[in-house]
Amino acid sequence: MKTSILxxxxxxxxxxxxxxxxxxxLPGVDAAALQQIADREAELTKPAGSLGRLEELTRWLGGxxxxxxxxxxxxxxxxxAGNHGVVRQGVSxxxxxxxxxxVQNFESGGAAINQLARVADARLRVVPVLGLASTADFTTAPxxxxxxxxxxxxxxxxAVPRDCDLLCLGEMGIGNTTAAxxxxxxxxxxxxxxxxxxxxxxxxPGVTHKARVIDAALAYHKAEMAATQGAAEAVAVFDPLxxxxxxxxxxxxxxxxxxxxxxxxxxxxxxxGFVCTAAVAPLARLAAGGLDHTRLSHCSAEAGHARLAEKLxxxxxxxLGLRLGEASGAALAVxxxxxxxxxxxxxxxxxxxxxxxxx
Numbered sequence: 031m032k033t034s035i036l037x038x039x040x041x042x043x044x045x046x047x048x049x050x051x052x053x054x055x056l057p058g059v060d061a062a063a064l065q066q067i068a069d070r071e072a073e074l075t076k077p078a079g080s081l082g083r084l085e086e087l088t089r090w091l092g093g094x095x096x097x098x099x100x101x102x103x104x105x106x107x108x109x110x111a112g113n114h115g116v117v118r119q120g121v122s123x124x125x126x127x128x129x130x131x132x133v134q135n136f137e138s139g140g141a142a143i144n145q146l147a148r149v150a151d152a153r154l155r156v157v158p159v160l161g162l163a164s165t166a167d168f169t170t171a172p173x174x175x176x177x178x179x180x181x182x183x184x185x186x187x188x189a190v191p192r193d194c195d196l197l198c199l200g201e202m203g204i205g206n207t208t209a210a211x212x213x214x215x216x217x218x219x220x221x222x223x224x225x226x227x228x229x230x231x232x233x234x235p236g237v238t239h240k241a242r243v244i245d246a247a248l249a250y251h252k253a254e255m256a257a258t259q260g261a262a263e264a265v266a267v268f269d270p271l272x273x274x275x276x277x278x279x280x281x282x283x284x285x286x287x288x289x290x291x292x293x294x295x296x297x298x299x300x301x302x303g304f305v306c307t308a309a310v311a312p313l314a315r316l317a318a319g320g321l322d323h324t325r326l327s328h329c330s331a332e333a334g335h336a337r338l339a340e341k342l343x344x345x346x347x348x349x350l351g352l353r354l355g356e357a358s359g360a361a362l363a364v365x366x367x368x369x370x371x372x373x374x375x376x377x378x379x380x381x382x383x384x385x386x387x388x389x
Contacts, residue, residue, distance in 0.1 A: 102368055108186075112129070186284030201357075324344070327362065
């Protein structure tokens with residue numbers, strides 16, 4: 031049985047030091063549940079390992095749910111929306127007010143994720159972070175003040191329902207692939223050209239301009255962060271939380287907070303595309319195994335996603351050429367997880383089916 035949620039910790043993220051502590055105080059997987067799942071797998075009417083990654087997904091779900099029989103009765107999709115001041119640099123062909131318009135579309139049921147959530151039999155909630163206030167243009171200032179960054183992280187943390195069996199994360203925010211690319215470059219090295227992609231439909235000159243904007247942001251923040259850390263070289267050595275504050279966005283900070291809450295509550299997480307993966311990458315940089323409770327739903331067509339997934343050791347479940355965001359890939363992967371659970375729970379054992387075992 032899963033541990034009672036009444037005893038799960040609730041963190042108050044009121045300072046960067048408190049957030050850092052929360053990011054390093056990470057409970058592990060339930061070894062007893064993993065063993066019970068493995069024992070049952072060995073008795074099911076199939077050759078060992080013949081269901082491939084479905085078997086691994088069953089162990090992953092059950093281990094983090096602390097259940098020998100994992101379940102997916104309550105699947106929650108959370109979409110965090112936010113606006114970005116860097117849009118003023120011409121990094122998107124779409125105006126910033128599209129973010130609010132798409133939030134309304136989600137709420138009225140007209141977006142792709144609404145249809146996919148129904149197919150996945152999942153609850154859907156959209157959270158406009160900090161009322162869709164825009165971050166600062168991070169080419170000339172930190173994207174967020176410390177207080178606003180922490181509020182956004184806490185918003186994501188508080189949005190996670192403790193009773194869900196699986197959390198699917200997504201985002202919406204015009205300009206947020208620029209923030210994700212800047213985050214990836216700062217955390218893992220490289221220039222803007224190594225990470226910038228088409229986003230919401232840039233042409234080749236637009237991608238080149240976007241890469242230059244990212245380079246300008248990296249150069250602007252490098253010296254001050256180096257002074258903070260006492261280093262003079264690559265941005266990658268700096269505090270991941272400070273990188274997230276300076277180069278991220280409100281919805282990205284909320285994604286980090288939600289992923290952190292899920293770890294504290296024992297909830298497995300399906301990540302969506304490039305922006306979602308970049309948003310939670312600081313957790314992996316802060317703690318070994320920080321993303322062990324997550325799986326990557328798909329590999330986005332956005333240029334930097336495959337590279338970022340490799341850096342984080344995340345193997346996507348699907349590769350459908352998506353670059354929509356809004357948790358679309360995560361929702362599409364839910365039926366795959368339901369299939370894994372159905373096989374594990376519903377198949378007969380060799381003894382039940384009177385089938386001879388391997389000699």
